[in-house]
Amino acid sequence: MTIETVSENRSHSGTQGVYKHPSTETGTDMTFSVFVPPQADDRPCPVLWYLSGLTCTHANVTEKGEYRAACAKAGIIFVAPDTSPRGEGVADDDAYDMGQGAGFYVDATQEPWSPHFRMRSYVERELPALIAEHFPADMDRQGITGHSMGGHGALTIGLRNPETFRSISAFAPIVSPLNCPWGEKALSGYLGEDRADWREYDACALIADGARADALLIDQGTADQFLEEQLKPQLLAEACKDAGIPLTLNMRSGYDHSYYFISSFMADHVAWHARRLKA
Amino acid sequence: MTIETVSENRSHSGTQGVYKHPSTETGTDMTFSVFVPPQADDRPCPVLWYLSGLTCTHANVTEKGEYRAACAKAGIIFVAPDTSPRGEGVADDDAYDMGQGAGFYVDATQEPWSPHFRMRSYVERELPALIAEHFPADMDRQGITGHSMGGHGALTIGLRNPETFRSISAFAPIVSPLNCPWGEKALSGYLGEDRADWREYDACALIADGARADALLIDQGTADQFLEEQLKPQLLAEACKDAGIPLTLNMRSGYDHSYYFISSFMADHVAWHARRLKA
Numbered sequence: 001m002t003i004e005t006v007s008e009n010r011s012h013s014g015t016q017g018v019y020k021h022p023s024t025e026t027g028t029d030m031t032f033s034v035f036v037p038p039q040a041d042d043r044p045c046p047v048l049w050y051l052s053g054l055t056c057t058h059a060n061v062t063e064k065g066e067y068r069a070a071c072a073k074a075g076i077i078f079v080a081p082d083t084s085p086r087g088e089g090v091a092d093d094d095a096y097d098m099g100q101g102a103g104f105y106v107d108a109t110q111e112p113w114s115p116h117f118r119m120r121s122y123v124e125r126e127l128p129a130l131i132a133e134h135f136p137a138d139m140d141r142q143g144i145t146g147h148s149m150g151g152h153g154a155l156t157i158g159l160r161n162p163e164t165f166r167s168i169s170a171f172a173p174i175v176s177p178l179n180c181p182w183g184e185k186a187l188s189g190y191l192g193e194d195r196a197d198w199r200e201y202d203a204c205a206l207i208a209d210g211a212r213a214d215a216l217l218i219d220q221g222t223a224d225q226f227l228e229e230q231l232k233p234q235l236l237a238e239a240c241k242d243a244g245i246p247l248t249l250n251m252r253s254g255y256d257h258s259y260y261f262i263s264s265f266m267a268d269h270v271a272w273h274a275r276r277l278k279a
Numbered sequence: 280m281t282i283e284t285v286s287e288n289r290s291h292s293g294t295q296g297v298y299k300h301p302s303t304e305t306g307t308d309m310t311f312s313v314f315v316p317p318q319a320d321d322r323p324c325p326v327l328w329y330l331s332g333l334t335c336t337h338a339n340v341t342e343k344g345e346y347r348a349a350c351a352k353a354g355i356i357f358v359a360p361d362t363s364p365r366g367e368g369v370a371d372d373d374a375y376d377m378g379q380g381a382g383f384y385v386d387a388t389q390e391p392w393s394p395h396f397r398m399r400s401y402v403e404r405e406l407p408a409l410i411a412e413h414f415p416a417d418m419d420r421q422g423i424t425g426h427s428m429g430g431h432g433a434l435t436i437g438l439r440n441p442e443t444f445r446s447i448s449a450f451a452p453i454v455s456p457l458n459c460p461w462g463e464k465a466l467s468g469y470l471g472e473d474r475a476d477w478r479e480y481d482a483c484a485l486i487a488d489g490a491r492a493d494a495l496l497i498d499q500g501t502a503d504q505f506l507e508e509q510l511k512p513q514l515l516a517e518a519c520k521d522a523g524i525p526l527t528l529n530m531r532s533g534y535d536h537s538y539y540f541i542s543s544f545m546a547d548h549v550a551w552h553a554r555r556l557k558a
Contacts, residue, residue, distance in 0.1 A: 010502065010531075011539035063538075066345050069546070223289065252289075259342075260290035267348070 039075030051146030105153030143167035221255030318354030330425030384432030422446035500534030
């Protein structure tokens, strides 16, 4: 598998790169960013995946996420994929919460989405193989985090693959697509109307159905405009309580849904993953 | 003097704001950003000014500068002005290095620039008065920094006003507009062809003519594409040596001219100013 270097910049004693490759899963070119810390000059480093939210590409967190200082300190490779396939031949929707920029980390089964919208398999299988091949990554030590729709992605991908992802956290995640307008619209569109098919894409349902994690870390702003209608962290708190999963849910007073919030707590999350990944 | 709040976001335990006001100096609306750290809840805080480079607005450093963690730790207010007047009635040039986005922190004397291009007086007088009126700032403790064209601005404004700016640093600054293509184009356009009129806008000439500072801090990437032709830090090193000004010139191996470079050393600069401002 080949990748094309879009850009590489020296930053925080490491290298911030942006790369492009033809994806067999999505049938499109996909762009992603990777920060390689200075420790990788000497040894393979653990990997922290960051899945982005609605409307985002790899670029938002790469420019605004403020993760490099913490990753350079801990010796962690930080990988940020795109949020969907893109391009002229790819189905789209006029709304910001469906189609391009809104892949919801599912493998779509419904037309017109199913040919290209395979972000679950892309993030779970294709891109990790590419990272393992092209970067100094210790793939036995991977953690996953994300924001909003990407927090949903991190939780569900992490919970479904506990052997791969040894640490899971999220910023203001959608914790239950079964129980919010964003999720109901996206999953009915991508997966059809049978809600039983949605459960593997719903963190709370996965836990109710038996998925487990050693611990979960969530940060959530109290001034987040999407808190009440879309995000509903209390549903995850209840699911974790019922399942005996230790959840650290930090409600952050006055913070909103933006990267001004994410960047404020990014170093905490990187350090949390670093401890669990023995970075 | 009134200001309009464009946005305010909680970040790093403080508030990142963007504001707009009608400027009497430029005759236009001007936008700027201010980060107020949590310490300002209890007491006035020192101010660090950041002047941006060619093509930038306040937004570049606000989104990519990674200064908030360091300013929140040290208790420093961070102010980022725009780089020029803007708008339909304002003169412009097709090139990126002249006109809107390229004010060079001068008071223009030449047509068509002179009516609006008054960034020297705007940054030296009008905006500080506005900051003093509207923010919990200790205006007796101000430092100044900047990048590229804004590094030139920080050095020249700082050197001309040692009573106001008690600490001066820069990232990859234009140290001598008299001796580089960017500077020669801009200063001849804004100030006319008499090079004697340029000297108060040239850090090296200001020092040769008697300006002094307790210390200067410069970070410069060795892979900066503008290093040889435009930036020439060795000219500042020579001027400082002749004048007995202690200059710390950190040549950073492999770093370029981008915010990936600036953000890598921003915390160092904030801490350097904090020590001198007794933050």
